Amino acid sequence: MPELPEVETIVRELKKELPAHKITGIKNHYSPIIKSDVNLLKKKVIGHKIIKINRHGKYIFLLIDNNYTVVIHLRMTGQLFWAAKEAPIDKHTHLEFFFANKKKKLLYRDIRKFGGFTLLTEKEYTEYIKNKKIAEDALKISLPEFKKNLCRKKGVIKAVLLDQSIIAGLGNIYVDEVLIREKLSPHFDSQKLTEDQVSSLLKTIKQVLKAAILKKGTTFSDYITANGKKGEFQLKLKAYQQQGKPCCHCGTLIEKTKVAGRGTHFCPNCQK
DNA sequence: CTGTTTACCTGGGGGC
DNA sequence: TGCCCCCAGGTAAACA
Numbered sequence: 614m615p616e617l618p619e620v621e622t623i624v625r626e627l628k629k630e631l632p633a634h635k636i637t638g639i640k641n642h643y644s645p646i647i648k649s650d651v652n653l654l655k656k657k658v659i660g661h662k663i664i665k666i667n668r669h670g671k672y673i674f675l676l677i678d679n680n681y682t683v684v685i686h687l688r689m690t691g692q693l694f695w696a697a698k699e700a701p702i703d704k705h706t707h708l709e710f711f712f713a714n715k716k717k718k719l720l721y722r723d724i725r726k727f728g729g730f731t732l733l734t735e736k737e738y739t740e741y742i743k744n745k746k747i748a749e750d751a752l753k754i755s756l757p758e759f760k761k762n763l764c765r766k767k768g769v770i771k772a773v774l775l776d777q778s779i780i781a782g783l784g785n786i787y788v789d790e791v792l793i794r795e796k797l798s799p800h801f802d803s804q805k806l807t808e809d810q811v812s813s814l815l816k817t818i819k820q821v822l823k824a825a826i827l828k829k830g831t832t833f834s835d836y837i838t839a840n841g842k843k844g845e846f847q848l849k850l851k852a853y854q855q856q857g858k859p860c861c862h863c864g865t866l867i868e869k870t871k872v873a874g875r876g877t878h879f880c881p882n883c884q885k
Numbered sequence: 886c887t888g889t890t891t892a893c894c895t896g897g898g899g900g901c
Numbered sequence: 902t903g904c905c906c907c908c909a910g911g912t913a914a915a916c917a
Contacts (some may be wrong), residue, residue, distance in 0.1 A: 614910060629892090645893095671911075688911050690895080725894040727911070745912095768888080777912085785910060834896095835907080874889085875910065 615687040616671060617751055617782030617838050618825035619844065623693055624668045626839035630695075631675075631719070634662050634712035643707040646721065649732040656783060657681045657732060669742055669750050670781030682738040685721075685732045688833040691728030697722050706765045751782035751818055759815050763803055770806070771799035772873035776819075782822065786831055786853045789878045791818050793852040793860075799872045824849065852878040 615623075616788070632719055638746065639655050641647060658677060665676040673685040673693075687693065696702075702709065708721035708730070721730070733741055748754065748762055764777045773779055774788045775794035792799055794817050797810075828831050829834060829849045831843030835856060837843060849852075856878055865882035 686911080687910080688893095714902095724896070725893095725909095727893065772888095775911090876908085 616784035619830035638711040773803040813831035
């Protein structure tokens, strides 16, 4: 499940070689992946270069040299990676991008087809994040802003941290990893956090995300980097998918339950 | 307006 | 071997 560290890893790798080459062609094999008019997107992208690549939360923005932007969201099983130009594709590969003077093509593969590409004008791009009510990115958000956003929403902390309008970039894996490190129960009432707890929570969020980026993300099932490699943060997980294993802090067995409709992994002793 | 549920999809695993 | 059902979880839309 691509969350902030996985998307950041892909963006960092794309930045290395994507902007240098003009896009010469796009093949689409499953149109619903493109949320905008397919022909318009092709028209605005083919023959142009990507001049900048941005990430906000789990969204990727490709800024084109004609002031248009392509926004990409990988959702659950989306993959964006390089392959040899002549390599055969499988039934889950929905888009192929070809480039001038490049022996590789960029593929979009997505088993569950939840992800998507959207073409935005310059004006739509500046409004996009605001319209979707997406908060500041988890790596950039300040403590005062995080506090302010937390005040807006009541509920169990697990659900609040998954809400992209409170903090952008966390998903199910990293919320569980943050909560076990903070020794906070996923059921904890977010309105009852003290000032010190909120401050510590934000510090841990940033620290866990940065540590995961250094390991190129967590590969549990589908995620791969743009260079086709698996992440390595799954070796550092303390809670997610660790049910039945001893808590690294107290030895109590990690349990799995459901909170806010999500599979939730926690230490019943540390996170009361 | 708020919180909850469902839809979007496919593959994998358990039960029988 | 195969069929059925449930589960995985990010987001939008429908719902209560």
